[in-house]
Amino acid sequence: MKSSRLIRNIMKAVRVAQFGGPEVLKVEENVPIPKPQDNQILVKVYAAGINPVDTYIRSGTYAVKPALPYTPGNDVAGIVENVGKNVTTLKEGDRVFSMRTVTGGYAQFCLTEKV
Numbered sequence: 001m002k003s004s005r006l007i008r009n010i011m012k013a014v015r016v017a018q019f020g021g022p023e024v025l026k027v028e029e030n031v032p033i034p035k036p037q038d039n040q041i042l043v044k045v046y047a048a049g050i051n052p053v054d055t056y057i058r059s060g061t062y063a064v065k066p067a068l069p070y071t072p073g074n075d076v077a078g079i080v081e082n083v084g085k086n087v088t089t090l091k092e093g094d095r096v097f098s099m100r101t102v103t104g105g106y107a108q109f110c111l112t113e114k115v
Contacts, residue, residue, distance in 0.1 A: 009033050013107030017069040019060030025072070025106075034103045035082075039114045042082040043096055048105040049075035071104025076112075087114045 013031040016024050036042045054072050056062040080094040090096065098105075098112035 011108035013071045013104070014073070015069045015071055016058055019058065019065070019068075021059065024058065031071070031107065033109050034111045036084040036087075036111055038084040038086040040084045040102060040111045041080055041087055041090055041096070041098075041114060043076060043078040043098065043101075043110055043112055044081045045076050045078045045105055045108060045110055047077045048073045051075055071107050071110075073105030073107070073110070074101050075099050076101055076105035076110055078110075081109060084114070089114070 009032060010030050011033050012027060012029050014025050015028045015031070017026065018024055034042065051074060053062065054074065057064070057066065058072055075098070077095075077097045080090050080092050080096055082092065083090055096112075098110075100112060102111040102113060104110055
């Protein structure tokens with residue numbers, strides 16, 4: 001993993017502990033910031049989209065259900081904070097958009113895969 005500008009290791013994130021309506025979305029303030037693996041990018045999230053699929057997953061009606069608890073949100077825009085050792089096309093500070101987060105975009109930071 002390349003060097004990081006992070007000076008803390010926790011973040012705020014919206015978490016879902018049970019499937020249901022919007023009331024199951026809870027803000028947690030002590031969620032560990034994920035660490036990128038070799039082909040992953042850590043993104044500081046500046047914007048996250050609310051995709052209809054996110055609502056289906058949250059309600060438990062989508063064909064694929066994540067393990068609980070989880071952080072929702074697949075579509076994000078932000079700044080590269082850190083990259084795994086195999087990521088050579090992006091660097092810290094680059095602006096990015098991802099439509100397939102690994103750890104969920106309703107958080108201050110999320111992971112996405114190198115494409």
